[in-house]
Amino acid sequence: MNSRKVVYLFFTTLIIGSVSGAIVGFAFDYEMYLSGGAANLIVGVIWLLGMSAAFSLISQMGFFAYLTVHRFGLGLFKSHKLWNYVQIVLIAFVLFDLFYFRYIAFAEPGETMFGYMIIPVLLLVYGLVIAYLKARGTNQSAFIPALFFIVVVTTIEWVPALTVNDTKWLWLYFTPLIVGNTWQLLILHRLSGQPAS
Template identity: 80%
Template sequence: MNSKKVVYLFFTTLLVGSISGAIVGFILDYSVYTEGSFLNMFFGLIWLLGISAAFSLVSQMGFFAYLTVHRFGLGLFKSQKLWNYVQIIIIAFVVFDLIYFRYIAFALPGETIFNFMIMPILLLLYGIVIAYLKAKDTNQGAFIPALFFIVVITTIEWVPALTVNDPKWLWLYLTPLITANTWQLLILHRLTQAK
């Protein structure tokens, strides 16, 4: 992959993450951004684009870190199959932790664990869909690594918002992360193909 493609990946990921985060942020606080003057909405949108751009940069760092970890895992376990089993176990632990530890930390008296299962299960289902698309576009061996990236790496990047547990920040932080991660995952093989 040449430098032109790396620059393309960087800026398109930044754009995808920024716009998606700004849209969701605007919807979440619609009344705040639409009350008052036009300048209130304008500067609110600039702020949303900026904060979402920062989150998409986190996504890009996570993506390149995962590419390194994936190569390291393949070298360490000497087998794609064994490395896939390790990734499946880590995915299961992360989904469990997202449910259980958030429930322990943030559940109100009388609140059930079911409320804390929704987001992790949706993330897992989304990861399965994206991993299927990646495997369909490349090869079946890409399914587990793609699922691992969408579920585990996105969760690691999402930790600052998870510790706050504010629903608005959970979605505002997750949106640019998940869209940027999805974009990078689904575009990379197209950029690296020889022409």
Template identity: 75%
Template sequence: MDSRKVVYLFFTTLLVGSISGAIVGFILEYHVYTEGSFLNLVFGVIWLLGICAAFSLVSQMGFFAYLTIHRFGLGLFKSLKLWNYVQIIIIAFVVFDLIYFRYIAFAKQDETILNYMVMPLLLLGYGLVVAYLKAKDTNKGAFIPALFFIVVVTAIEWVPALTVNDPKWLWLYLTPLITANTWQVLILHRLTKKA
């Protein structure tokens, strides 16, 4: 992959993440950005674009970190099949942790664990869809790495919002992460394909 493609990946990911996050952020607090003067709206949108661009930069760091870890895992386990089993176990632990530890940390007296299952299971379902699309576009060996990246790496990148447990920040932080991660997973093989 040449430098032109790396620059393309960087800026398109930044754009996809910041615009998607800004749209969701605007929808979540529509009244805050539309009340008052026109400048309130302009500065609000600029702030949303900026904060979501920062989140998409976190996504890009996670992507390149995962590419390194994936190569390291292949070298350590000497087999794609064994490395895939390890990734599946880590995916299961992360989904369990997203449910259980958030429940332990934030549940109120009358809340059940079901409330804390929704977002992790949605993330897992979304990861399965993205992994299926990646495997369909490339080969079936790409399914587990794509699922691992979407679920595990996104969850790690999402930790600052998870510790706050504010629904607005959960969605505002997740949206640029998930869209940028999806974009990177689904575009990489097109950029690295030989002409």
């Protein structure tokens, strides 16, 4: 992949992540942004775009880190099959931790685990859909790595927001991450010219 395509990937991910995060952030607090006049709205939107751009950059760092880890894993385990099993175990571990540790940290007396299982289940379903699209666009061996990236890497990138039980911050942080990660994953093979099989 040449430098022009790398620059394209960087800026498109930055723009898509920034805009998506700004839209979600605006939706959560639209009354606040609309109540103070045009200047308040402009400054608020700029702030949302800036925050979302920062989260989008985290998404890009996570993506390139995963590409390195994936190559390392393939070299270490000497087999796609074994590396895929390791990734499946890590996916299960992260999904369990995603609901269990949040339940332990934030559950009110009498609150059940069910509410804390919604996010991991939705993330898994979304990851399965994106992994299917990636595998269909490239080859079947891309399914588990794509699922791992969407579930595990996105969760790791999301950890700072997960430590605060604030719905607005959870989604303001998550949206640029998941949108950026999805875009990078689904566009990479087109940019690199990897054929489907």
